[in-house]
Amino acid sequence: MVDGNEIIRLIGDLVNIPSPSGRAEKAIAYTEAVFKSLGMPTQRTNKGALIATIKGKDDGKHRLLTAHVDTLGAMVKEIKADGRLKLEKIGGFPWNMVEGEYCEIETRTGRRYTGTILMHQTSVHVYKDAGKAERNDENIEVRIDEKVKSREDTEALGIGVGDFVSFHPRFAVTESGFVKSRHLDDKASVAILLHVVAKLKENGVELPYTTHILISNNEEIGYGGNSNIPPETVEYLAVDMGAIGDGQATDEYSVSICAKDASGPYHYALRQHLVALAEEHNIPYKIDIYPYYGSDASAAMRAGADVVHGLIGPGIDASHAFERTHRDSLVHTGTLIYHYLQSHLAVED
Template structure:
């Protein structure tokens, strides 16, 4: 498949702020890209995007999901010093957020820059800087405007409920490493765009009808809990493969998840994914994820009678400054192409 296209789509997606609850801009982008590819797509009432790739067996369809919502934060209070207290959106840890550049997006469309800092952030002033446990109770957003009071910040149009979006800091190294916030899960979304381009331009007719679903509430737990079309018997979540102690997967591989914190994935789906990976010659790993939940889990929790599975390119430092590799992308796409036929 066209890796240049996939990586270009990745960079474009990562450049669009889209914390859970603030995703219209990124879904507008997806709808436009599907239109360019000639793939019918629509926005669900909930806000996600569903694309129909066609296929022969419409009564045994597969629903392939990624998500375009990311971690972020929301203004919970404007402080007396003009800085912002925030409430995290999704599982962004305060230790990871410290020192990051952010964008504050107001309800009337204004955008302000800022930085997420420890309160009293100067080492030369704060004698307890090193020993202070980082939590959002002791963190604040310093707004890059001339303001030193609540009233001055309010005059900028900033208010409680405004979204705070973290800078992704995307880079792709000469050696093929992909580094950025929010590879979870815009990396998979870029791959699914690449897969759709392959299906359309190479005039492939899959054996089963294939729908793509880019969800917008995965990071808060209910992205895949709705909108599954009639005829779907299987939900395959394409998300990040976990990399860390006790797990086999590396960034160069595609991970097949056998079980996560919600429970085991469908036995036949997992077995068929393993068989397809072997057939394709993929570099793959099978793992059990200790702290994880997917859109496929959400579909079953919502009561859908479907089989479910989970795969993804290996990603290190999840929910932080994440890292993957183009080899992991290639192996994931190869597995998708082989498994979906």
């Protein structure tokens, strides 16, 4: 029913489109083209997000599912005297998570240059403290792949303060079914939603409720899915990564169903409904709590949305670093969404 290879193909397309928060237009355009190819009406929000709609049998009560296409990234903070760049983070991550990564700088005029994110004190043959120096805003820099020796040389390329910097995804798929890439948060979930919608259309499934798919573009900075929620919306399900680590139940082979994150508990009746669907359809799942996490659904609740809210997603290892998941988790997440969209509301009158 759900094709893991097709989900992985979509992930590969998406992660190779640079889209740090604030510069996600090309990734939004990609998802828009997919929805339009399926005959779904779409609209852009003033914030630049995308909403696609499937009309259901009941047009008085709506569902909304969201995933975000924006990613971590950076912005040029300063051009140093030697022509290298200081950075300002976009999103929440420590610098050691991207040290040594290839990157791309996009200028105001659309020119693109490659570079590498490095410590200033990189060479052990020159800097005695190379291994001990702090990975911070002062020491991290971008070595540009151009002949630059001064601030003026870099400025002559058209690079300036405020230019966006994206991280190379290094997308790879192993024979054992693992998908390794930056930005699986949350492009893996976007790919799952695109594929599930295509499957519903292919199978001629009529949904019980009108359903909206919101592809948000500012989740990593906290306010992606907090607006443009149609007033008829009763249930709001965020599809985002399940975080893996010590003390966590989530793994790379199941769908993760979130009970609580830093914003508080998710709606209990919806969580129970999702668990019941997983058990009915023999979908491997894990219930988990993410203590340092927030989603588009929790952002919507903070903004005052009067909806039943939930959060599920594939298990992602090394979140906000060089991430990894498995085909199984992608398939199980997609399968749960496929059945959820055909189910009754978790809380009915």
